[in-house]
Amino acid sequence: xxxxxxxLIALAVxxxxxxxxxxxxxxxxxxxxxxxxxxxxxxxxxxxLGGYTGYVNFGSAAFFALGAYSSVFFHKLYxxxxxxxxxxxxxxxxxxxxxxxxxxxxxxxAFFAIATLALAVVLQTxxxxxxYVGGSRGAYVIRPSxxxxxxxxxxxxxxxxxxxxxxxxxxxxxxxxxxxxxxxATIRDDExxxxxxxxPTLKLKLIATTLxxxxxxxxxxxxxxYIGYLQPxxxxxxxxxxxxxxxxxxxxxxSWAGPLIGAILLGTLQQYVTVTISSSVNVLIVGVLLVAFVxxxxxxxxxxxxxxxxxLRHDRKPA
Amino acid sequence: xxxxxxxINALVAGLLLGGFYAAVTVGISISFGILDIxxxxxxxxxxxxSYIAYLLNIEFGIDPIIAAIIAVPxxxxxxxAIYQVxxxxxxxxxxxxxxxLAFFFGILFITEVLLxxxxxxxxxxxxxxxxxxxxxxxxxxxxxxxxxPCLISLLMFIVLQLFLSRTFLGxxxxxxxxxxxxxxxxxxxxIRIKRIxxxxxxxxxxxxxxxxxxxxxxxxxxxxEYIGRVFAICVLGGLGSLPGxxxxxxxxxxxxxFTATFYGPSWAPAVSFGILLLTLxxxxxxxxxx
Numbered sequence: 001x002x003x004x005x006x007x008l009i010a011l012a013v014x015x016x017x018x019x020x021x022x023x024x025x026x027x028x029x030x031x032x033x034x035x036x037x038x039x040x041x042x043x044x045x046x047x048x049l050g051g052y053t054g055y056v057n058f059g060s061a062a063f064f065a066l067g068a069y070s071s072v073f074f075h076k077l078y079x080x081x082x083x084x085x086x087x088x089x090x091x092x093x094x095x096x097x098x099x100x101x102x103x104x105x106x107x108x109x110a111f112f113a114i115a116t117l118a119l120a121v122v123l124q125t126x127x128x129x130x131x132y133v134g135g136s137r138g139a140y141v142i143r144p145s146x147x148x149x150x151x152x153x154x155x156x157x158x159x160x161x162x163x164x165x166x167x168x169x170x171x172x173x174x175x176x177x178x179x180x181x182x183x184x185a186t187i188r189d190d191e192x193x194x195x196x197x198x199x200p201t202l203k204l205k206l207i208a209t210t211l212x213x214x215x216x217x218x219x220x221x222x223x224x225x226y227i228g229y230l231q232p233x234x235x236x237x238x239x240x241x242x243x244x245x246x247x248x249x250x251x252x253x254x255s256w257a258g259p260l261i262g263a264i265l266l267g268t269l270q271q272y273v274t275v276t277i278s279s280s281v282n283v284l285i286v287g288v289l290l291v292a293f294v295x296x297x298x299x300x301x302x303x304x305x306x307x308x309x310x311x312l313r314h315d316r317k318p319a
Numbered sequence: 320x321x322x323x324x325x326x327i328n329a330l331v332a333g334l335l336l337g338g339f340y341a342a343v344t345v346g347i348s349i350s351f352g353i354l355d356i357x358x359x360x361x362x363x364x365x366x367x368x369s370y371i372a373y374l375l376n377i378e379f380g381i382d383p384i385i386a387a388i389i390a391v392p393x394x395x396x397x398x399x400a401i402y403q404v405x406x407x408x409x410x411x412x413x414x415x416x417x418x419x420l421a422f423f424f425g426i427l428f429i430t431e432v433l434l435x436x437x438x439x440x441x442x443x444x445x446x447x448x449x450x451x452x453x454x455x456x457x458x459x460x461x462x463x464x465x466x467x468p469c470l471i472s473l474l475m476f477i478v479l480q481l482f483l484s485r486t487f488l489g490x491x492x493x494x495x496x497x498x499x500x501x502x503x504x505x506x507x508x509x510i511r512i513k514r515i516x517x518x519x520x521x522x523x524x525x526x527x528x529x530x531x532x533x534x535x536x537x538x539x540x541x542x543x544e545y546i547g548r549v550f551a552i553c554v555l556g557g558l559g560s561l562p563g564x565x566x567x568x569x570x571x572x573x574x575x576x577f578t579a580t581f582y583g584p585s586w587a588p589a590v591s592f593g594i595l596l597l598t599l600x601x602x603x604x605x606x607x608x609x
Contacts, residue, residue: 056420058359103600110357111554111599113420117359118547122592129585136585242428249421280435287428294418294425295408 003174010166018162022155030158034226036267037161038219042240043247043259044168045215049208050245051253052181054188055105059116060244062123063213065235066093067220072133072230075141082160082222089221090214097213098206105205124236138231141224157226161219168215172256184208216244238283239270246290252302261301324458329580330573331459337572338469339534341476341565342527343545344552349520351550352559353496354513356405360423361549362542363430364521368394368528369443369537370434376445383445384471387529391522398521401426402514427542434539442536450533468530473565475526479519480561492516496559544588551595557605566606570594 021029042060049055057063067089074080074088100119104112128136147156175181183204186194195201224230243266251262266286273282297304343365350358368387375386409419453462483489491512494502499509531537552571556563571594575587598605 050417054417056417058420058424103596110351110420111603113357114359114546114550114554115595115599118550118592118595121544121547122589125586125589129583238428242424245421245424249418253417280432283428284432284436287425287432291422291425291429294422295404298412298418 003170003177006173007166007170010169014162014166018159021158027152027154030152030154032271034154034158034161035271036264037158037165038223039243039247039267040165040260040263041161041168041219042216042244043251043263044165044172044256045212045219046244047248047253047256047259048172048175048215049212051248051258052175052184052188053205053208055205055208056113056245057116057209057212058113058241058245059100059119060216061236061238061240062116062120063093063097063216064220064223064240064244065120065123065127065232066096067217068223068230068235069127069133070217071221071224072139072141075224076132076139082157082225086160086164086218086221089217093217093220094210094214097209097211100213101206101209105202105209120236120241124232127232127235134230136232138229138234139224140229143225143228153225157222160222164218168218169256169260171211171215172259176256180204180207239279239286242283242286242290243267243270246286248300250289250293250300252300254299254302258300258302265301325580326577328458328460329576331461332465332580333573333576334569335461335465335469335572336576337565337569338472339465339527339530340548340552340572341568342468342472342523342530344549344556344564344568345476345479345561346520346523346527347549347553348556348559348561348564349492349523350517351553352557352564353492354516354520355496356402356517357420358423358517358520359420359546360427360430361520361524362545363427364394364397364524365528365531365545366434366537366539366542367430368525369532370438370528371525372529372532373443373445373537376447380446382447383529383533384467384526387526390525394525395518395522398518399514401521402517405517406510406514431539431542438539440538440540442538443532444536445532447533464533468533471526472530475523476561476565479523483561488512488515547588547595548591551591551598554603555594555598555605560605563606 017033021033042064045063046057046060049057067086070089070092071082071085074085096119100115101112104115127133133139143153145153147153150156150159175184183194183199183201186197186199187201187204191201220235223235227234243263247262247266248259249262250266251260252258266289270282270286273279273285293300299306343362346361346364347358350356350361368390371390371393372383372386375381375389376383381389405419405422409422449463449467451464453460454466455461481489483493491502491505491507492515494505495509495512495516502509502512531541535541548571552564552567555570556565556567571591574594575590578590579587
């Protein structure tokens, strides 16, 4: 299937989802759905670097918060429509991703992971000390209650996130079937051999970090409007860091469908747990699932499906 | 603002803080530096150590440092168990890179959330006679709650350094980093040696945790601030070098102390990251690197 066709199909599925959500016509569906869609974007973005090239980014929360705070900054500077803010967020987060990658990716993989882990702490320090965007007190972003054509504003945010999810999935799938994707796979499988065969590994890794960072920033850009009151502790929340890793790994990192499945399953589960039990149990469940999958089923749900399918095919062969 | 007295006090406070940072980092120096296991959950184990010292202190009135020494065997066993899982699930299958990192990341969150569920998010502190006392030499102030952890930490370093350089087991641990095959030819099982070394690295978290809760009140998410610090120190010191770790820890302690004194404490966490990035960019081998 060509990427264009995939994009149109994904768009059609998106339109169908939006139609269904409107038919139910309950604000909670949009609120919860927004969170799940946001996790689809984050998980897909993480997987472009983590799944395809094998470099682990622990700083998803940092890139997400960078997107959210760039929105707050530009909103205060001059109120602009959200799609414009998303573009700004993408550029800023992408540049930070590029810078991080440039400094650390020439070394062993573990250093990049550690640097991203520390990045979250430092960005949070910067934001806490930066009064223009609210500092440690946080910032209010007053959103209009209605928007033209759609009515309720939350529906508008939901629609934006839906489009972002479609775009992210299309990018991921396009990469998978392009020479870029094969280049990424060589890095994941054997970086030394790839380098020796003339694959420009550093350049490819930088493309992956920039793209991944930009998508995470885009996922964060509408967040201040969604939450209304943005604090450093909510933008840099634990759940973004742990979920954007857990979702692709639980779903399966080999293809675009893995993060999608992981995000839908875990995202929905967490919406349920947050409402019925508590949000710290929530993080506990994700942590336990992550460890369990990494130890027992390292190829995720997609990998489990594939091995079952393979076994069925073997059984069907005449002995 | 700037006065020599303030600067000297900041220097002394930084050196004391550095001694404590060295204790926090030594576990990572062993697991990441020598064994190549990127144990990002180490700070979570340190917080676990803090809470165990807290429990023993509150329930039985035991001094936090004695409590930590009592808990060392339990931490050792925990470390051995974790290594066994890590070995079977990742090292043996040759997929340590991505999955191993995710594994420790998951453990980090599980530990933190379990502590939150058991103890809540209130700050906890311990009681000991020396906590609010201090020595004064002229204008120099040496608070005992900083001095005692620093001294015991240095003692721990000397013991570990002697162990690694003088005993057969210690030398075998150093050898694991260089050539596992050769170790096997010497009739020492690399797996067993690595399990012992990793268990020792987790055992140090017990003491480091007690130091932490003596120095400051602790709540479960405090550990995350230390992730950047420990890896910055470990990389700056040169992976796997214990003397390098002490020097780097002192440097970071002094840098943070000056930042906190002259710019304000809320900027201190950014120092470690700056140092980490500069080291990675300009001298990835560290000060005393191989």
